[in-house]
Amino acid sequence: MPHKYRLPQGGKIDRQKPIKFTFNGVTIEGCQGDTIASALLANGIRITGRSFKYHRPRGIVTAGIEEPGTFVEVMGEGRSTTVPATMVHVQPEMQVKSINCWPNPKYDLAQLLQVFSPLLPSGFYYKTFFQPEWKVFEPFIRKMAGLAKIPQDDTPLQSYDSTDTHCEFLIVGGGISGIIATVMTAQTGKRVIWVDNLQNQHGGFPIASADKIILERWLQALRDQLKGFANVRILKQALAWGYREQNLVLVNQNREEVNDVLLWRIRARQVLLANGCTERGLVFPDNDRPGIMLASGVMKYCQHYAVTPGERIILYTNNNSIRILAETLMGQGKEISAIIDTREDTGQDYRGLPPTIKILTGYEITKVIGWNSVRGLIASSLSGDDSIRLSCDLLAVSGGWNPNLQLWMQSGGAYAFSPETATFVPTTSLQEVIALGMCAGYFNPKENLCETRKRVSELIENLGLKSESLELPQLNMSEKPYRIQSYWQPSSTNIGSKSFVDILNDVTLEDIKLALREGYDDIELVKRYTTLGMGLDQGKTGNVNATGIVATLSGKPMDDVGLIKYRSPVSPIPFGTVGKPEGKFIKPYRTTPITNWNRKNGAVLYEAGANWKRPGYYLLQNETMAEAINREARAVRNGLAIYDGSPLGTFEIKGRDAAKFLDMIYTNRIGDIPKGTGRYGLMLTEEGFILDDGVCFCMAENWYQVSVSTGNADQVHLHLEKCLRYDFSHLEVSVTNLTLQWMNATVCGPLARDFLQEFSLDIDLSPEKFPFMGIRDGVFNGMPVRIARVSFTGELSFEINVHTRYLKQLWERLISKGNKYGITPIGSETNHVLRVEKGFLSLGHEVDGVVDPIDLGLGWVMSKFKKDYIGKKAVALNRTSHLPRKELVGLVAQNNDIQFPEGAPIVVSKNQSIIEGHVTASVWSEINNRFVALALLNNGRSRISEIVQVRNLTGIEKGEVVAPCFYDPDGKRLRS
Amino acid sequence: MITINCPFCGPRDEREFEYCGPHRQKRPDKINEMTTSAFIDYLTVPENPEGEAKEVWWHRRGCGAWLLVVRNTRTHEIIKVSELDAT
């Protein structure tokens, strides 16, 4: 298939290697080396997407990472979501879909929205957020926002990894100044990392073809020279996307050979930003029509991909860099019908061009003709006395050049408006970083070469290092300095057209005017009000125009308005690179010595706080999850069960002032706990919130052992240490974390005592000698054990603690001897059911950062005799308002078949939009043969037996308020 | 992600440390005798300077030292790291 718009020769594509792929189901043929965008343009495909808000037809605008027009989803093998079509190389059999089009970009149903676009004015988001019924709008907005759908299967798109490294010099940028800086710093012998940045892979400031050949040859020689340096590490296919404090630069590298993305965290002594520059567009009516492209894009498609996507070409500009494009296109035998320049005085800029090109200086475009594709335009003189109609099928636009300040701004560097170049350039830095070349505002290639060499050698010299002098190439054609005159907005706009400032996010000149009229005069407020620059491209081609417009309309200087702050990432990156790798290596899952036993015996393992993997329940053959939990619950209540309680946080508190310290930490009295027994206690924060609950045992004088919730162990450890190092540093106490030293098997159920008496054990287990809350050291079948009589299930229970190395042995002995008792291993799901039946507290459910101990019926744990403990004053203070408190109650549905969902609101009967409480836990209680729930309810304790209304997903259900305990309210069984 | 120069271990990555809040006055001895407004001030009005701020860091996954870090909140520059004065 001949490509309609492919040039017969030139370019860096391989015409001998055709590649077929599909775009929205249609087979397209490109060449080896094509991007999706260049292949589409070569085939004359104009409409490649639909805009987010108005669903206007859009085409390809640029040739790089700054692309605001066309985003695609790549499906199948090597799939990715929401990437610019300009950044993906075509692969055989690749399936590509443009996003935000349905059913396809040509016939877009949502285009009807254009008719209703007054319904979606600027500030729509702002105003909608103030409405109470946001949830009504949300699905609609999500659908319209047009990001690719989240993939349904959760297999990762690629694998991800991360690594840390250091260097003396980090060079970001693979262009002219990047290569110069790398070669010069390499000669210092210090560690150099060079990020051959993807961000530079766009048009870049144009260079005349003859000079380009000289320059590329010279740069290639420098690249070859680099191979001799062992101190240089080159990161290819990489994107520096974040710049953090202390010169930490985050780089994503696509490693195609291993199909992964590697995140580099690079800490550099000195960073050299050679990020290059990006062309910006011009704002004029209907400047988003397919066929209107940035000049730098047209240039790159011509030079690199041998594509010129048009026959009748017009150039539109406010600066002289466009002349090089005109000469390049003519060099390929293309005709330029006109150059429209907004400048009145273009000096010698167009001298020597053939007279067939109509040069209109002091003209602006006032109208674009064509809907699905540009067909022509009307240009009017700025003086207003002339207008002319021209036809074209390609309009190349240059609004001037902007240094890529994204990383510079992230580093905290300052910038200022330069009137000569009509853009913002870097000034003083905050960290050890310099900007080079085009990134520093030196666009002209000759200037770029000289300034880069000068700055890098100054830097090297200032650091007391040495490098050889570098000879620069002779460029012939690039004598002319860059000349530009600001042009921010059309002098008039006609109704019915839209002049886009941000093409990706559909933000128009009118939107900015509206924002200013409504008083949002700060550029950051304009951004939030209009969504300007908030798209995937972060406004790389539009933001400076926006500043120009705001400055013009508000009469402020450009520097006072400033730029919208660029944030990381510079360009979208996969979540996998920032989310996954650390979990694997730095915070691995924790397991106990019997995790493998659990796996072999049907355990379904969950992450259960603090990175512990533990059994949720054990599945027997042909059993459902509910059946398994009920079976386990019956074993605890009627027979014998065993639970791996090892992850429980365990701390040893020792020292002369241990009791004094714990009396400050716990709400209840600790100092008078008799040796060999424990006491249930609460820890509060100074603000009066519940930090943790657990048991504190007195082992001997000045020696305590504290057990805390699994998920909270790290927090409690921090709290204890902080108190000790800080507020109570005068106390002589040591805290030792023994969580991993003491593991335990908890044997529970009415048969537990009989069962344990079968073993050789030197501890008297009788209730008289070893009562509830006792703790004893002893020897169990030759193993040293520490047995505690605590219960989280409300049943007779012995927590047998052993050193980690004995747990497996202990567990297997208990299991093998317990078979005749029907010993049943139970998981955390069953524990949850049993604790709800007893109304025991669970931090994740009942404690929400608002309730205090009294609300939970734990007022008895708050010592009235202690003058002071952490949180005492705050709890008292919080209660002085006498507002209704949410109190813990039990809740049963009147309809026995109903299970209230956890989190369901309890509503006031007279006005069902007022919430007076919520369900905190809800389970099937096997022993009661019904669903039971716990809830927090306004003044709940005084409302026992009242009927309340619970809103679930389908409607209102009635429930009866009961005491928060559904089993053995007197606690006879756990004390037995 | 910052690097903290632990006086015992040398420069180490932030991931080894636990941030333990701004340095504040020690818990008053007789908190139960404080007036309500003084107590609320103590509890809810921490210093939050723009510029040099004193922070407490715990080298939790390192040597275990408690450190007083003086850090510039504008520039992220770490001006001084010393052992938390345990008096």
Ligand SMILES: [Zn+2]
């Ligand atoms: Zn240390």
